Amino acid sequence: MLSTMQDARLQIRRLLEHGAALHASATVDTAAPGGLRRVPYARIGADAAALAHALGELGVGEGDRVGTFMWNNAEHLTACLAVPSMGAVLHPLDARLPGEQIVRLAEHAEDRVLIADEALLPHLGPLLPQMKTVEHVIVNRAGGTGAGPAVPSGVTVHEYAALLDGRPPAYPWPDLDERAPAAICYAGDGSRAPKGVVHSHRSIYLHALSAAMPDAFGLSSGDKVLAVVPPSCALGWGLPYLAFLTGASLAMPDRFQAPQALAGFIAASRPTKGAAPLRVWRDLLAHIEADPDADLSSLTEVFADGRPCSPDLLEGYERRGVTLLHVWGAAAAPARPPADATGAGARHYRLAQGRLPASVQARLVGPDGAALPHDDFSVGELQLRGPWIAGSYHRDEAPGDFHDGWLRTGETGRISPDGYLTVTGRLADARRDDHAGAG
Template sequence: MLGLMQDRPLSLTHVFHRAERLFGHKRIVTGQAGGERETTIADWAVRVRRLATVFDTLGLSADARVGTFCWNTDRHLELYLAAPCTGRVLHTLNIRLFPEQLVYIANHAEDEIVFVDRSLLPLLWPLVDQMTTVRTVVVIDDGADAAIPDDPRIRDYEELLAAAEPFAGTFHIDDENSAAAMCYTSGTTGNPKGVVYSHRSAVLHSLVTLTADAFGLAERDIVLPVVPMFHANAWGLPYGALLAGAELVFPGPNMTPAAIAEQLARHRVTVTGGVPTIWMGMRPLLAQHDLSALRAILCGGSAVPRALSEAYREAIGIPMLHAWGMTETSPIASISSGRSHQDAWTEDERADARARQGQPAPLVDLRIADPESGQELPWDDEATGELQAAGPWIAREYYRGEGGGTQFTEDGWLRTGDVAAVDRWGYVRLVDRTKDLVKSGGEWISSVDLENEIMAHPAVEEAAVIAIPHEKWTERPLACVVVKEGRSLTGEELIEFLTPRVAKWWLPDAVEFIDEVPKTSVGKFSKRTLREKFGDYTLPS
């Protein structure tokens, strides 16, 4: 027996039409050189419709990959909807990748066109001749004074839109499983791999961001995505905000902590999200701004230090909302929102729970398994294994089938590469990345847990722990530490601080003080860079 419900495709066209019809009066604000630009969803929607016509005028194929090389702006949001709503595929290019990676990705995806903010044109243009399928580069004027080469392949965004009539019909996608967008992994090992999001996966993911125990996005919210729109759909915030009817504030090219804090305060932002390094940089500025409107600070991309979350709770009254995911999970897979069983806990116990990666999001299944045997392990908070994920917005394979033999299990689960334990309530606790664990004398040391304890020291700004070869113990931990400005710290003082907090055999064999922990293209700690830097390091005997 079949159900008798209408069979209508889940597609991003619904997100666009809903926002256009119901929330045209809501604001979209974008930071730019010399101030801000403000528009409404109604005016933005007209520009999306003009852009749809431009795609046809430029002769893009029906499923063309539409590359973007842009900051978080209202213009980028126009592309976020115009490309998938016309059947094309939005391809967000990471502006912080190495040139050779950008060329590889554009060619691998077969981008036909790239839209680029003028301030970023000097990074992109020298590579265009190597991007073999790119026929057109459209420059979006963001107020920068970067020179625009005299080349017939270059077109002006505003001129194209001014000459185009708005698409007058209703956008429609026949197959909800058709591609809507794609994003490449950051490529920490080997070439980046393409993750292709479907209309169905994007809509379902957006719906979950509206649920109370996820982000709880609502019409009353004012949302500021700090997480880049070129990284995993900005965690679903742009689509989720449009679906809810929330107002949007975009930082544009000025991503300094001071600029972000000022926007949060001035626009009375209620929901924001970014990686820990963003919030670390903003922490000294909290007392200078009225952030009382904030109800949720989403934090993910790497483990959120407990000390950082607690510093925000003490300063502005709310801790971080810790979430976990990856490019392959669209990205939200788990969220550490509070649960009723924690009501009787002490504040210290609740802080420990908030430092975990949380329960699986609705419609997502998680498990931990022995990485060699594949045997599923119990949720007792003691057993640790590889975290694996399944669900309607979890990748089943990579574009062109690359990496499938190692990244996906025989029964179709994504192997995340994270090592985790799970408690009886289903709260995930990431122990480490498989490649970042320290194997000492046959036992594992979690670099993540050790880093969190180091960053609890009041003089420590950042810390990363890497494994260094050791003749007797195979590997031992080296702590790479950034000291806060105006503070002082010795290795001996740090070890003394750690001694009552971790097992004796976890204590770092050495401490190196560095100016800054290197970051990846998406703001995570780049331990690969540290391993290369300290590759010949000799530990004290």
Template structure:
């Protein structure tokens, strides 16, 4: 067989040859911008030529600090196109973590949205390796600054629209770099090779995965700084999919309006986004029937949310599971052909799980006595391997704690049913051990969310003298139910579903539950808040 290298530039070159008329829709501060793929690719070549002109060399890191828009998409291909490494930086991290990440990666150039210029003015002196900032502004002129800056639009006009991408790339060379969201310790870097990105995108196009195709209009709401927006921007360009990029500070109203206006068929986001989206479309009617499916990841979505999408709006709800270390998608929750003959409740229970493996990925689940039984009951830690699963962290001694004997130890506790469908029960550090028995915080959270009064729920473990740990539930009520629904009512609701020893010792009502930068519950911070509450009480 021919030894053809699987590279990111070849993906864009396919779009250039076959899908030049297709469209990228990008929301900016000045409204909607529309580019054909032909226009986008010319701009991408201009950007790649200018990056080379200012001295970016093969293997060097180029950071991006930006929202979801077409300029960011151009960087997705321009940076790997010259053999450099695209480093998408999480804009929601605190300034100390941002400094750590940029210095650890040794970024040479950073492309950033203009709104973040004040942040970089405040930290620039701490970034000795950064030589230039490319400001992706929608304005004609940049504000006064002492930083070494270029105006993106003016600057790329000096580049060559026919600039050639590097032709001798090896598929194992690094193309991307992303850091974990740092729930404990400093963020850890994960390098994505050209081959990993290519094969991961191919998996997204499989009919039993996301099924992304040329006929779709895809909107990645998940940020482009978070695991490459789950690979959707790369895959969409390769497949010739119309892309809708929702821009900065994306609201539920923005999401619903874009779905309606652009006839979006596939959108991807975390559960919190879909909770808010449901509230928006319940307040005001939008035409969202173009959606064939939504992709949900980051954490488990409540069954009540899945039910509403499926029953009320006839929109297929697809759970996906993955992590920064897995590029990220490794499982998708799809019904098998014979499961469509089952009743709706059965199907809903399947869809509430995280799904079965995407072709190309392998798994093991290890419990206290070795590999667990696929009975949907026994719990164990999920281990993964595959061509888009990392084998180590980037220049980090913590590698040996996570990568062992060719497997990624995910830290996620799961069950596996007889169909091979996994269900995330908890993180290893969040599972509650009470009197020698395990309690799943995720199961309790999903049950609470099913109550009509509950907007969000997070369950944590607190130390207990007799039982080692006990669960405490933290709940945000919907506005209409605040001051009306009591903790006793919610406990009675849970008592119908769980054994008595599973029930939380207390339910605390909160205005907001702390979250990580990618929308997951920040249980470490919440535990501190709860313990402080009881100490003061």
């Protein structure tokens, strides 16, 4: 007996087409000097098609890497959707990294084209001569500063707006294998060279479906999400894809991320939810506690990555009617307490880092390699398995990071019987290598 179901593939292009057509009037707000720019998803869809035509003309083909050196803004969102949809591979670079590391990652990923914000050109310019694989730089001047690019020889510079101008608002998106590469993000803990994780269309799509669920981010077309977390960090927790999947609008702060600017942007754009590293929420709270006019009234809940999360921080947001929930990167769902937990019980859950969704399994492994019970007490290394969990790295063996088909996260913690993960520390790297040798 065979299944009689159609074999529709899970592809980013489907999310792009869906959001641009069925949620045409949802919008992405981008913070701009003195206000914001608002672009509907219909326009993002047309721009994504135009960008794909332009990239194709520059010679970008299936599997080629297109790097981005951008803040969170409408043009970055466009690239996040267009590049994988055309069969190329998105590589969001983290502009906060030291210059030599940015060069190394662009080379390691073999980026052929870079799309860069004008405001970041002073940082990028001096690095370009060392990026041997980069042939084209596309400069996004939307909401820009007027800073001129420093153009090394051998690299062609294009203006983003001019490059897209007049191109067709539709594109014959290819039908790709759902396991084809869609994006590469590098991650590291500072103790060693960052490792490249190549997301597939399938992994991004499945993560987005899972993360949209009510007990995860709970995103609907009535939401607007403040997306501070950058695409360079686990694809910004998948928010560009979640937004087009669900029709939730986006609020992107561009380079205006200092607490005062962010508070002003929140008041102007009025997001219902927010996603940012914990330190952003901590700094924002400190700012608004000193500013009686700050207006967070549109926010209902915000998601924070990082630890430790102090009860003070939870309470500070609670006093403003905002629920702060922990997340642990994009691996798990937020640590949302069960519906029947109240008071101290709920607080206990909220100090965890996340909760396992159905598609991700975790196990705890002790120093001797034995599996430990999920009793919210035993502490061991957290290991993960699932369709959006890394199974290897791009051009980097690191066998110590994988064991028996599980990702060794290198973090220690405990797991509760109902699937809440609490991170308690990091393994010494030496132990990770030892264990791998024995495995």
